Every structure is written in structure tokens, then in C-alpha cells.
Amino acid sequence: FMPTATSVPGQVPTVMPTPTEYQTVGEIGHRTLWVTFALMVLSSGIFALLSWNVPTSKRIFHVITTLITIIASLSYFAMATGHATTYNCSTVWDHHKHVPDTSRQVCRQVFWGRYVDWTLTTPLLLLDLCLLAGVDGAHTLMAIVADVIMVLCGLFSALGEKGNTAQKWGWYTIACISYLFVIWHVALHGGRTVSAKGRGVSRLFKGLALFTLLLWTAYPIIWGIADGARKVSVDTEILIYTVLDILAKPVFGFWLLLSHRAMPETNIDLSGYWSHGPSTEG
Template sequence: MTPQFWLWLGFAGMAAGAAAILFMAKRRTPAEEADGIIHGIVPIIAACSYFAMATGQGSLVLPAGPDAAEAARQFYFARYIDWTFTTPLLLVGLSRTAMHSGMRRPAVVWGLIGSDLIMIVTALAFGLSDVAAIKWTWFAISCGGFLAVFYGIFVQLREENASERADVRKAFVRNAVFLTGVWSAYPIVLLVGQDGLGILSPTAALAVIAILDLTAKVVYGIMATLETTRTVDRDLKDGSVAATPLRRAA
């Protein structure tokens, strides 16, 4: 399979996933509507990124480095633009799950987003760098940002989540473990891909990242949307929140 196959598969999968999530998402409460929009827009952004890469507008040719077997490599910068927007949205959605009864600590969410952006921007610098010492310094900083995101999720968000009812706590743990488990594979792929050690072929690296992207954005988006629906079902059943009728223009 060619690199183009994986790029067009990513585009088609993201577009179909966005449609599925927006169709599944309910709007019985403002919170439920917001979560549906968050998880629906994530694959829309990713679909645009994959379209750009598939049509040649989302990549550029860079030197492969003095130790590489080939003289040049294709650098897909569009994926970093995608991640800059989509990963903060996913963290906002996860934070809303953790603090279902109310966003009590917005500073924690901002800290998560800040750490996440440091991780993405420094990963971009890693991919753009040709000098080994600079490249691997950026990679180490990016991994540090990733550890800060982990801390925010499993320490700070979990502290807030502890005061929620049992089904909300379980939903948060499921979402957090699934999302961070998928995200943990990205630095490994970047490490062994063409932007790092060059162990994976360009096509193999594209295939793995496309699968990871579809899992983190579409599969997780569907999972999180269903979790929100179940949680709101419980809210409506026990009367902790009232359904909000949709407003229509007069």
C-alpha cells in the first residue's frame, strides 16, 4: 500500500467519523450538546489535515540528515497543525467528563492545554531539526510536556473526579486510560520514524499514525459521546438536571 492510500484513508475515515459522531450526539442538555460538538469537530479538523497531506499541500521535503540512507525525507507538517487544535479539544472534553457536575478548576484545564501545546510545538521542532543534538533536545522537551499532561490527567483531574458519583468516575477512568494509551504510542512512532531514527519506512510510519489518529479521534470520539449519553441518561432519570428543549427561530 502506498503513502497516498493511507492519507486518503485518513481523510475518508475522519470525514465519516465526524458525521457519525455528530449524528449520534444528543442535545438534551447544554453539556451534552457541547460535548457532541467538541468530539464532532475534532475529526473534521483532522480530515482537513489529511486532505492537505494527500494533495501535497501539507508536507515539504527536508534533508534526511548525515546518517540517513536517503538524501531527503517528506515532512508532514499538517499533522502538527491538526494536533495543535485537536489535542486541546480532546483534553477539554476529558476535563468536562472528569468534572461533570461543574468546571471547578479551570486552571487545571489551562495547565493541561499549555503542557499539551508545549509537547506539540517542540515535537514539530524535533521533526524540523537536522542537527542531532538539537533534534534530540527538542524530543526530550516534548516528552517532558507529555509527562506533564499525564500528571494533569491522572493526578489533578482525578482529584476533582473523586467527588463525582460512581458512574461518572468510571466513565472518566475509561476515557482517560483509552486516550492516553493511544497517545503513548505517538512518541514511539516519531522516535523510530523518518523524522527520528528512520527505522520505520515512510509508508509504515504513515500507516501507524493514520491508525492512531483514527483511533484517538474517531473511535475515542464515539466512545466519549456514548459515555456522555449514558451519564446524561442518569442525570435525567434522577432529576439532577432538566432536559433543555431546542430553541427554534420564530
């Protein structure tokens, strides 16, 4: 407890301990983490099986997509067992009319394991989309770097002090700008290159890209309500992220791999990947 001095006019100031309130995971959140872990493991197994009869040279989407759910399984295992988490405490002042203002410490549980997961898996999801659309390596790399910056800035913001606007919302703003860069890059370059791959691949890419755009945009909104403004409980936050994560990883993965299986034209040729086509420069 941090002691605070309170003073009432005409009285000797007394030192009162600051009460601490914890916003922490409950039974429902804990169970949800375990169920999501199981679903991620199951999806990883099925994705690996889907590559069974596929020659190794044509397994790039299977490999990337399976890695995404394997990493999510590890992250959910860590969170379910109580790892990869910390508390972000800040002082909240309650203002009273006739008695001196009092302060409380509010400590909210932050699962930093999510950010480790997102740092690794969101680049892989972008890689899936960029390879499908035929975006060259240079532009893919730029989108991926912006994406990693987005997630890390989100982590810094989550650990930032609640009352410190520059620290908390400054990082959040930088993350949002990086996110806009990611969307703009993937939509612009993907939209441009995918048309050369025919109507089937174009339709698949546009469907997956729109699905991704809608889902990904929900993350900063939920983050703002849950981690930023602390308006919902830690359990509700876990439930919402679980729904989003299942859509963004297993559902996205099934959609991609099953369509890929049915459409031979989604097979990719990685020659000339970096510069796009044979080089004519020096």
C-alpha cells in the same frame, strides 16, 4: 546537487556531486491518507447527528468531539492532496576502507500538517477529558498549554537537522517533559475531582484516561523510530499514525458520546468553572 571534494593520495582531487536519496510517500501511503480522510469525515457526520435531539446547552461534548474529527479531516485532506509537507534533508557519510569516504544527501518527507492537526485537536481531547472529570479551568488551561508546547517542540524536532543532536533530540526531550506534565496534570486533578461525580462517571473517566494514556504514549515512540531514527519508510509511518489517529479520535469520540448519552450524570454544570465553586476570596 551539492558538490564534495574527494581526494585520493597521489591524485588530483576531483569534485563529485553528492547523490540525493528521497524517502517519500508511495502508493499505499497515499491511498491510506485518502481513506483516513473519508473516515474522519464520516465520523464527523455521525457525531453531528448524535447531537440531533440534544438541547444546545447539553451539547458541549458533541461540539468538541465533532470539531476534533473535522480538524483531522482537513489535515488528512491536505496531506492526501500533497499539501502540508516538506523535505528534511541531511548529509549522511558512508565510510569505506580503501576508498575515500563518500557522502549522500537523504531527504525525508515530513508532513507538518500533522502537527497543525495535533496542536488543535489534542487540546480539545484534553478538554473533553477535563470537562468529564470536572477539572477546573485553571488546571485545564495549564494542561492544554503544556500540550501545545509538546506538539510544537515535536514539530521543531521533526524539522531539525538529523546530525544535530541538540537541535533534534533537544526539542524531543523538551516535548517529552511537557508530555509528562500533561499526563500528571490530567491524571492527578481528574482522578481527584471525578470521584465527586459518582461511580459511573468515575469508571468512564478512568477507562477513557487509560485508553488515552496508552495511545498517546505510542506517538513519541513511533516518532522516535520513524522521524527521529528514520528506521521505517514514510508509508509505514503513515499506516501506523492512521491506526493511532482513528483510535484516538473517532473511537475515543464514539466511546465518549455513546456513554454520555446513556449516562445523564455526565451532563456538566459550568457555573464556577474557573475557580471551582462559589468564590470566598475578597
